Structure formats: C-alpha cells, structure tokens
Amino acid sequence: MSVDYKQRFVMRNDVLINIGTFLARRWSGNPNTIVTLKDGAIPFVNIQNFTISLPSLNYYLGTEFQKYRQWRAALWYESMRIAYSTKVLSYDLAFGFILNTLESKRIEILGLGEWEGMENEVIFNEGISWLSRPLLNALYGKQKIIEAFSQYLLTGYIKGELFGGELERVHKAVDFANAVVKDALYNNRSTDWIEQQVPQIVKLLQINPLITIPLIAPRSRIGLSLSQSDLMKQVERIVKTKNKEKDGQIVKSIVDGAQLLKEFESLARESKRSESKGYASLEEFGLSAPDSLAVDERAIYDNDLITRLKAAVRYWKSGWIEMHDERGDDLDTDAVLESQPKPFFTDFKLSVKTKVALLLDHSSSIEDEEIEYKKATIALCESLKFLGVSFAVYAFSTKERKVKCWIIKRPEEKWSSINARNLAQIKASGGTPLAEIYNLLLPVMKMFRPDILITLTDGEPADYGAVRSAVTSYKMMGIRMVGIGLGKNVNSAVNIGQNLKGLEFEKTLAVSRLQDIPRKVLSLLQI
Amino acid sequence: MMANTDMIYLDWNNSFNILRKAHKASLFVLIIGPKGTGKTSLVRKFTSDLHKELHSVNFSLRTRESHLVGSKTMNQGEISFVEGILIKSMKNGGILYLDELNAAEADVLLRLDEALDDRRQIILKEAEGQVIKASQDWFVIATINPLSHAGTKELPPQILSRFPVRIRLDYPPKDIEMQIVKNHVSVTTLEERELERAFKLANGLREAASLEELYYSPSLRESIAFAKLIREGVTAKEAAEVIYANVYEQWGEVEYRKVMDMITSIFAS
Numbered sequence: 001m002s003v004d005y006k007q008r009f010v011m012r013n014d015v016l017i018n019i020g021t022f023l024a025r026r027w028s029g030n031p032n033t034i035v036t037l038k039d040g041a042i043p044f045v046n047i048q049n050f051t052i053s054l055p056s057l058n059y060y061l062g063t064e065f066q067k068y069r070q071w072r073a074a075l076w077y078e079s080m081r082i083a084y085s086t087k088v089l090s091y092d093l094a095f096g097f098i099l100n101t102l103e104s105k106r107i108e109i110l111g112l113g114e115w116e117g118m119e120n121e122v123i124f125n126e127g128i129s130w131l132s133r134p135l136l137n138a139l140y141g142k143q144k145i146i147e148a149f150s151q152y153l154l155t156g157y158i159k160g161e162l163f164g165g166e167l168e169r170v171h172k173a174v175d176f177a178n179a180v181v182k183d184a185l186y187n188n189r190s191t192d193w194i195e196q197q198v199p200q201i202v203k204l205l206q207i208n209p210l211i212t213i214p215l216i217a218p219r220s221r222i223g224l225s226l227s228q229s230d231l232m233k234q235v236e237r238i239v240k241t242k243n244k245e246k247d248g249q250i251v252k253s254i255v256d257g258a259q260l261l262k263e264f265e266s267l268a269r270e271s272k273r274s275e276s277k278g279y280a281s282l283e284e285f286g287l288s289a290p291d292s293l294a295v296d297e298r299a300i301y302d303n304d305l306i307t308r309l310k311a312a313v314r315y316w317k318s319g320w321i322e323m324h325d326e327r328g329d330d331l332d333t334d335a336v337l338e339s340q341p342k343p344f345f346t347d348f349k350l351s352v353k354t355k356v357a358l359l360l361d362h363s364s365s366i367e368d369e370e371i372e373y374k375k376a377t378i379a380l381c382e383s384l385k386f387l388g389v390s391f392a393v394y395a396f397s398t399k400e401r402k403v404k405c406w407i408i409k410r411p412e413e414k415w416s417s418i419n420a421r422n423l424a425q426i427k428a429s430g431g432t433p434l435a436e437i438y439n440l441l442l443p444v445m446k447m448f449r450p451d452i453l454i455t456l457t458d459g460e461p462a463d464y465g466a467v468r469s470a471v472t473s474y475k476m477m478g479i480r481m482v483g484i485g486l487g488k489n490v491n492s493a494v495n496i497g498q499n500l501k502g503l504e505f506e507k508t509l510a511v512s513r514l515q516d517i518p519r520k521v522l523s524l525l526q527i
Numbered sequence: 528m529m530a531n532t533d534m535i536y537l538d539w540n541n542s543f544n545i546l547r548k549a550h551k552a553s554l555f556v557l558i559i560g561p562k563g564t565g566k567t568s569l570v571r572k573f574t575s576d577l578h579k580e581l582h583s584v585n586f587s588l589r590t591r592e593s594h595l596v597g598s599k600t601m602n603q604g605e606i607s608f609v610e611g612i613l614i615k616s617m618k619n620g621g622i623l624y625l626d627e628l629n630a631a632e633a634d635v636l637l638r639l640d641e642a643l644d645d646r647r648q649i650i651l652k653e654a655e656g657q658v659i660k661a662s663q664d665w666f667v668i669a670t671i672n673p674l675s676h677a678g679t680k681e682l683p684p685q686i687l688s689r690f691p692v693r694i695r696l697d698y699p700p701k702d703i704e705m706q707i708v709k710n711h712v713s714v715t716t717l718e719e720r721e722l723e724r725a726f727k728l729a730n731g732l733r734e735a736a737s738l739e740e741l742y743y744s745p746s747l748r749e750s751i752a753f754a755k756l757i758r759e760g761v762t763a764k765e766a767a768e769v770i771y772a773n774v775y776e777q778w779g780e781v782e783y784r785k786v787m788d789m790i791t792s793i794f795a796s
Contacts, residue, residue, distance in 0.1 A: 015781075022740055022785045026731040027792065031738055076792070114727070116795040117764075259791050266784045 011057055011068060012271035013037055013291075014418050019267060020075050021417065024052055027079035027115065034417070035075065036294040043074040045081045047088055051296060052078040061132055062231075065264050069257050073125035076118055077104065080111035086191040094146055095209035098177075099198050101150045103191060106181050120254045123242065126155060127235035127254075131227075136160030142207045143214065145170060149205060153177050156241055173204040231255060286440050287394070288404045290422040297420035300374040306382045309518050354525050355390045355411070357450035357479075359437065360423075361457035362397035362406075366486065367428040372514045373486070377456070378420055380518035385415040389525070392448055395423065396437045398430020405440045411448045432457060434503075435466030438474065445479065452480040454521055455505075458487075458496060464503065471504040482524055484517070485510045535710045536565070536572035539703040542694045546573050549692040550666055555643065557628075557690035558670040563746015564696045565707070566670045570624050573668075580621035582612050586631040592638045596653060608654040613642060617649070620662030625669035629682050636686050643667065643689035698733055701726045704750055712754040721763035724793050725753045728771055731789055741786070742778050745771055764794040 020035040033050040040059065045052045054074055060067040081088055084107045089096030112119055136148055137160040144162075148170045151158045162170060180197045183189065202209045236251045358377070366373050377393075384391045393408035406426055409419040434457065445453065453474060461467045471481050483500035487493025490512045497510030509520050536543060542558070546569065549556045558566045574581040584595065597611035616623040625639070642649040647661040669690055671682060699707065704726050705719070714722060729745045736744035749770050756766040767790045776783040 019781070019785060019788070022735065023788060023792075025738075025740070026735065026789055031734055115792045116724075117790070117792045119795060253796070259796060260788075263784045263788055263791075266780045270781050 010271065011064065011267060013056060015267050015271045016057070016071070017418055017421075018416065019263075020052075020054070020072075023072070024075055024079045024082075027076055027111075028082035030082055032298075033079070033082060034296065034298065036296065038294045042091060043078055044091075045078040045088055047082060047085060049296075049298075050082055052082070053294065054078070060128075062128060064268075065257065065261065066128060068264050068267075069121060069260060070125055070128060072260070073118075073121050076111070076115070076121070077107065080107040083107070083114075084110050087195065092212055093209070094142070094207055094211045094213055095198055095202065097146060097213045098149070098201055098209075099191075099195055101153060102177055102181060102194050102198070102201075105154060105177075106184055106194070109181075109185060117259075121257070121260070123235060123238050124254050124257060126238055128231055130155065130159065130234050130238075131230055133159050136162055142211050145205050145207060146213060149173055149177075149201075155238070169205055173201050176204055177201055228255075286405070287407050287444065289407050290425045292425045295421045295425045297417055297424045300371060300378050300420065300424050302375040302379060305375060305379040305515060305518075309379050309383045309522075310386050354452060355448070355450040356384065356392075356525070357411075357441075357445065357448060357453045358391065358393045358521070359441070359453065359455045359457075360393065360395040360408070361432060361455070361486070362395050362426050362428045363432045363458060364398075364429050365432070365458040365460070369488075369514060370428045373428075373517075374423055376514045376517040377423065380521050381409070381415055381419070383518055383522060391415075392450065393419065393423070394437075394441060395426050396433075397426055397428060399427070403430065403433050403436055405437050411450075432461045433463065434461040435463045435470050438467070438470035442470075442473070445474065446477065449477075450479055452482060452524065454482045454484060454524065456484045456486060456517065457500075458485070460496070460499065461503070468502075468504045475504070475506065480507075481505050482507045482509070484508070484520060486514070486517075487512045534568070534572055534575060536568055537699075537703065537707050537710060539699050539706075540696070542569055542696060543573065545692065545694055546668070550577070553666070554692045555667045555669070555690045556692045556694060557687070558668065558694045558696055559673070560670070560696035561673055561698070561744060561746070563748045564698055565747060566696055567624075567626065569696065570622070570668050570670075574622045574624075577622070579664075579666075580616075580619060581624055582616035582619075582621050583624040583626060584612055585626045586628055586635070588630065588632060590631055590635055592635055593653075595635060596638060596649070596651065599653060608651070613639065613649070614651070614659055617642065617647075617659055617661040617665050620664040621666075623665070623667045625667065627672060628669040628686075629671040633683075636683065640686055640689065643686070698730070698747070701730070704747065707747060708750050708754045711751045712758055714754055714758065718754070718757050721757055721794075722750070722754055724763065725750060725767060725771075728767060728789055728793055732771065732786065741775065741782060743774055764790060764796070767794060 017035055017037060021033070024033045024035050025031050028050070030050050033052065035052045035054060037056050038053050039056050041053060041055055043052070043054050052075065054071060057064065057067040057071055060070040062070070081103065085103050087099075088103070089099050091097050091100060108122060112122065133151060134147060136144055136151075136158060139147055145166060148158050148162050148166070152170055152174045158170070176197075180194060180201075184194055199209070232251060232255055235254050239251050239254065358380075360373075360377055362370075381391070381393060390411060391409070392411040395406045395408050397404055397406070406422070408422045408426075409415060413419065434455070474481050481504070483503060483505040485493055485496030485500050485508065487496045487510060493510035493512035497508050500508040500510075507524070509524075511517055511520055538544065546556055550573075558569065560566055571581065584590065593611060595611045595613040597609050597614055599606055600609050610618075613623065628636075631639075638649075642659075642661070647665065649659050651657040651659060667690075698704070701723065705722060708714070708722060729750060732741060733744045735741040753766050753770050756770065757763055761769075768787065772783060772786040772790055775786050
C-alpha cells in the first residue's frame with residue numbers, strides 16, 4: 001500500500017495548503033503566515049505580508065512522495081526566511097540572487113539549530129535537487145559563474161567544470177561569502193548587513209549586479225530522468241561531507257524518508273477522500289470548485305466584524321442569558337422575581353443544531369461592494385463555525401459567459417481558510433439565473449438535506465416563474481426557504497424584499513447595510 | 528483537607544502576592560486561565576501557607592445545588608440535614624475553592640450568589656429556613672477556564688462582581704516552565720535540552736489551539752509528564768509522541784499527523 005502512495009498517488013492542492021499553512025505558521029513562529037500555490041513558480045516568500053508562494057508538487061522530480069518531501073523542505077526554507085530574514089530580493093537579478101543565496105545558507109544553519117529533526121530532510125533535499133542542478137559546462141557567461149557560486153557556497157562543490165580565472169573568482173567569492181555568513185551568525189547580524197557585503201562578492205565574481213539570471217526549474221533539465229542510485233550516491237556524498245561518522249544505514253534512511261512516509265500516506269488518503277466524497281463528486285453534479293490557490297484570503301477577513309459577531313452570539317454557547325424584562329406601568333418587580341424559580345435566568349433556546357445551506361449571489365449587481373459583501377459572509381461563516389453549526393456554502397456567478405455554481409464549503413468540511421480562499425476568488429459578474437442554480441443544486445441538497453436554505457441575492461432573478469416553481473419543490477422536500485434581499489439603500493432593499501416575497505420564499509428579509517447580513521442570518525436560527 | 532506545607536509554588540507573575548493581599552482585604556478572588564497553568568497549585572500553596580482548611584468543589588454540569596448546600600437524609604429512622612461543602616466552609620471559616628466555576632449550571636450559580644453577596648449569609652430552605660452566617664475569616668477563591676474550553680459558559684455579571692480581584696494565569700515563559708518542571712522532576716543537562724524542545728512543541732500547539740487550528744492545548748502537566756518519561760529512559764521523540772501527539776488522533780488522522788510532523792521537525796531521529 002505504501003508503495004502505491006509513494007509512486008502513484010496525486011495529492012490534492014487543498015490538502016497540501018492545509019498542512020502547509022499549519023507547518024509554516026509553527027516553523028516561522030508567525031501565526032499570520034499563509035501559503036499559496038502557483039504552478040511553475042519558484043518558491044518565494046513575501047516577508048512583509050508573510051505570504052509563502054510555492055509551486056505545486058509537479059514542479060519537482062521523483063516519486064509523489066519525493067516530490068512532497070521537496071515541497072515540504074522548500075516550505076521550511078521559506079518559513080525560516082520569515083523567522084530570520086528581513087528582506088528577500090528577486091531572484092531574477094544577480095544582486096538579489098546572491099543575497100538570497102547567502103541568506104539560504106545562514107537561515108539553514110539557524111533553522112537547524114531550532115528544528116534539529118529537519119537535518120535529514122535538508123540533506124535529502126540537497127541531494128535530490130543537486131541532480132536537477134544544471135551542469136556548469138552547459139551554461140555560458142555570467143550565468144555560469146553565478147550558478148557555480150551558488151553551488152559551491154551551498155554544497156561545497158560544483159557540478160561540471162570551471163577553468164582558470166573563473167574557478168579562482170568563484171573560490172575567492174565563496175571564501176568571502178562563507179566569512180560573511182560566519183560573521184553574521186557569530187555576531188547576530190541582520191539581512192541588511194549581509195546585503196551591504198554583496199557588492200564585494202559581485203566584485204570578486206566580476207559580474208554586473210544587474211544581469212538577469214534565467215531561472216531553471218528542476219523539470220526543465222534536458223534528458224530528464226531521476227535515478228535512485230544517483231540519488232543514493234549524492235546523499236551519501238553529502239552525509240560524508242557533513243558528518244563522517246554516519247554509516248550506510250543513515251544514507252538509506254535519509255533516502256527512504258520513513259519518518260515522513262506515514263504523514264504522506266495520511267495526506268494521500270485525505271486527498272482520496274476529498275476526491276471521492278468532496279469536490280470531485282460535486283463537480284459531477286455540474287457544480288464547480290474554485291481551483292486557484294494563489295489567492296490571499298486575508299483581504300476579505302474583517303477581524304473586527306468577526307470578533308463583534310462572535311461576541312454577540314457567544315451566549316448561544318453558554319445556553320442562557322441574563323435578561324432584565326421590565327415593562328408596563330405597574331410592574332411589581334419584586335412580585336415577578338418572587339414568582340420565578342430562577343429570577344434572573346431566562347432560558348433562551350437557539351437551534352444551533354440546524355443544518356444550514358447558504359447560497360450567495362455573485363452577479364454583477366454586487367460588483368461595486370464585492371469586498372464588503374465577502375467580508376460580511378466570511379464573518380457569518382466564522383460565527384457559524386464558532387457555534388458549531390453544520391453548514392454548506394455555495395455561490396453563483398457567470399464566468400466566460402457560462403453560469404457557474406461554485407462550491408465554497410462542502411457540508412462535511414470544517415470551515416477553514418481554504419474555504420475563505422474559495423470565496424475570495426469568485427468574481428461578481430453576470431445575471432441572476434436563480435432557477436438554473438436551484439436546479440443545479442437540487443441533487444446536492446437532496447443529499448445534504450439542510451433544514452434551511454438561505455439565498456442572499458439582489459432579488460432580481462431573470463426567470464421569475466421558474467424560480468417560484470424551484471422554490472416550491474425545495475419546500476416540498478422540507479427545506480425552509482429564506483430569501484435575503486441585498487439593496488444599496490433602505491428603499492432598494494425594501495423593494496428587493498418585496499420582489500422576493502413574490503417568489504414563494506417562506507421568509508424574506510431585506511438588508512441595506514452589508515454588515516447586517518450575519519446578524520440577519522443568525523437571527524433565522526433562533527426559535 | 529489540610530494542604531501540604533512543603534509544596535513549592537513558583538510565583539512567576541506575582542499572583543501569590545496579589546492573592547495574599549486580596550485575602551487581607553477580604554476580597555474574593557477569581558483566577559482566570561487555561562487548564563494546566565497552575566491555578567490549583569497556587570490555591571493549594573496559598574492555603575497551606577495560611578494553615579487553613581481547604582474546601583474544594585470541582586464544578587461540572589453534574590454538580591447540583593445539593594452538593595454545595597447539602598440535603599436531607601434518613602439516618603436510623605431520623606431525617607437529618609447533611610451540610611454541603613459551602614455551608615461547612617462558611618461555618619468553619621476555611622478557604623472555599625470553586626474550581627472551574629464556569630462549568631456550573633445556572634441554578635447552582637444562583638445559590639452560590641446568595642452566599643457570596645456582602646451579607647455573607649445563606650438561607651437554607653432545605654433546613655427550615657435556617658440562616659447560615661459565614662465566619663469572619665471565610666474566604667472564597669474561584670477559577671474559570673477560557674470560554675473555548677469544552678463545557679464552559681460565561682459567568683453572569685452578578686457572579687463576576689462577587690470576585691472583584693481577578694488574576695490572569697497564562698502559560699509561563701519557557702524559562703519559568705523549566706523551573707516549574709524542575710520543581711517536580713530533577714533533570715540532567717542533556718534532558719534539559721530535550722525539555723526545551725518539548726516546550727517549543729507545546730508552545731506551538733498552544734498557539735495553534737488559540738487560532739482554532741487544533742482543538743487541544745497542552746498544559747504544564749504534559750510538560751511535567753514529558754520530563755518524567757524521559758527520566759524513565761523513554762526517548763524524547765517517543766515521549767513527545769505519546770504525551771503530545773496521540774491525543775489529537777481523536778480529531779482525525781490529519782490533525783494527528785500535523786502534530787507528528789512538528790515532532791519530526793523538532794526532535795532528531
């Protein structure tokens with residue numbers, strides 16, 4: 001079974017992002033770190049907004065398991081940059097490339113001091129990535145010099161040959177770079193100080209700091225094939241360089257990566273589960289899964305709103321609330337209190353066990369206030385999660401002239417940043433073909449059987465008659481149908497509310513301030 | 528129960544001092560903090576230093592009014608009233624320790640509220656309306672866990688106001704955690720290094736729990752247990768697995784594997 005996972009299994013990107021975000025936050029020590037996936041791009045971190053951008057697994061060479069190990073190692077390096085660096089420059093120009101290379105060496109040493117268990121993975125990563133490093137003989141000019149500098153500084157040797165003056169220049173530059181890294185480690189110097197030393201390296205290498213460095217992805221190596229025996233030899237070589245006492249067993253253990261195999265298998269099983277029970281199965285019903293993972297969901301997180309909303313509903317969790325209920329002219333408070341077994345405790349039942357489905361209109365009418373709308377719906381979802389309500393979220397929009405019903409959150413999924421990311425990438429566009437959407441959702445709703453389906457819409461469906469009939473068929477399934485009209489001001493909200501009333505909804509509400517959406521929806525769960 | 532006077536408590540955030548001053552001023556104290564941060568140890572040490580009797584109640588949803596106040600019982604054909612812990616402590620003037628008060632049901636809190644107000648008395652409707660007045664040196668300390676803790680509820684304002692002194696007790700910084708563990712287990716320099724790694728792991732898990740990325744936050748008890756296991760010759764990695772990781776299996780394999788990955792990254796093979 002493990003061989004299957006090692007060789008053939010395909011990891012789902014959402015599963016990868018989930019574990020990646022967890023690990024990056026712990027490794028970097030920064031709880032705001034997020035991980036995005038960008039096909040084909042090299043691993044990169046934006047230190048200012050703590051965003052790690054990684055390629056998908058297919059960027060790497062080897063078996064699926066080896067690809068995962070390399071991806072994880074890249075994640076660790078970028079997390080270490082967040083922990084220890086203050087600056088990461090673009091790899092495109094020689095100056096940035098050199099600074100980043102020096103920093104790679106420094107943060108690896110610092111990181112391994114804290115994360116000792118990563119040593120074997122770092123060796124494995126170095127071994128396998130060495131195999132896809134370009135042969136110097138195949139490179140020309142300044143690029144050759146810079147690649148040689150990087151190879152020699154990071155590993156202690158070079159792949160291919162350098163002659164005469166070039167070799168000497170690289171040796172001198174690496175000697176200086178090593179001294180810089182050593183000094184930085186010993187004297188606890190910052191990235192800025194290291195950056196000040198880069199011109200000297202540029203001088204020693206005799207290159208223009210602004211020359212462009214073409215990036216070489218592992219897969220672009222000509223005559224690509226990864227031999228396991230080559231890998232073993234390479235790892236053995238690194239082990240010998242790093243610690244001569246280590247024996248052959250260690251080499252095998254590093255190449256096998258047994259300490260991570262179970263984790264990989266577990267993630268692979270989770271991917272398979274998602275595939276068979278999750279998005280893929282819903283896609284068969286004609287629903288679409290947002291697939292971009294290079295999205296920063298933080299733009300639609302309004303933490304103040306979320307906190308306020310959680311504070312407003314937190315007594316739902318407590319199960320009771322203090323209420324001072326005094327009204328009328330002649331109320332004798334003492335007599336009322338005396339007559340009650342629990343004078344200041346009033347039972348307040350809320351049906352938090354209700355299963356909820358949310359359908360979010362993303363037609364062009366909400367385009368102007370898309371971000372605010374999304375912030376409000378995110379706050380709503382965070383509150384539902386906080387209350388432990390079982391819920392699913394869908395959205396509809398038009399993409400490439402086709403109406404799409406998007407799966408934002410499946411009913412059995414736990415709400416997480418991945419779902420927020422799904423929502424963040426839906427662009428408001430097109431009309432409001434509600435009937436079409438209801439028909440698409442019908443089989444899914446038959447499976448989920450929510451107690452209530454709440455539709456947030458601008459209330460101007462393209463097909464009134466068809467919507468009425470769809471709403472009726474949902475009601476016949478025992479689903480409480482509620483429509484919430486979103487208007488730009490009170491008047492338009494009231495008008496939209498009136499329109500919705502004609503659509504056979506059991507209950508219609510109108511909202512003119514988007515921030516009121518969560519409270520309106522939550523109030524529907526109250527008995 | 529008379530507390531053990533030999534016990535050691537490390538007063539790293541001045542809680543002990545505040546508690547002592549609050550006691551002198553007869554101000555009831557509420558200690559707020561996640562589980563396993565040493566709340567009970569603080570109270571036990573405080574009581575032992577005062578040479579007072581400690582009456583403890585550990586609240587849960589099952590704690591009934593009768594546990595606090597008492598109930599009528601039949602003894603050799605006669606009906607008598609057996610006093611609950613609240614009444615006993617009021618009469619004896621010991622320290623009443625209300626542990627995890629926010630796990631109590633509303634009716635229990637209501638009854639307690641009666642005794643805690645400024646009159647310091649309670650009318651026993653269960654014993655023919657007898658009025659119990661608290662002894663002059665009766666003192667009450669309560670603890671609550673944060674609301675994220677399973678089974679906890681928010682305390683109503685009138686109960687909160689009975690405890691005007693509120694001490695926050697969070698997880699201590701690493702060096703203090705080390706000292707606390709050393710108070711329980713003697714460790715070698717080598718083991719101390721492994722302990723530092725365990726604290727790093729525990730703090731990572733606590734942070735993840737505070738962000739709701741995980742559903743459980745390890746306490747100081749786990750740190751002490753870790754030290755005890757490595758003392759017994761269990762390797763650090765193995766001890767970390769059984770003490771910190773296995774518990775997460777109940778929330779799914781992926782949750783468990785996330786924690787195991789942290790262990791793999793921290794502890795060398």
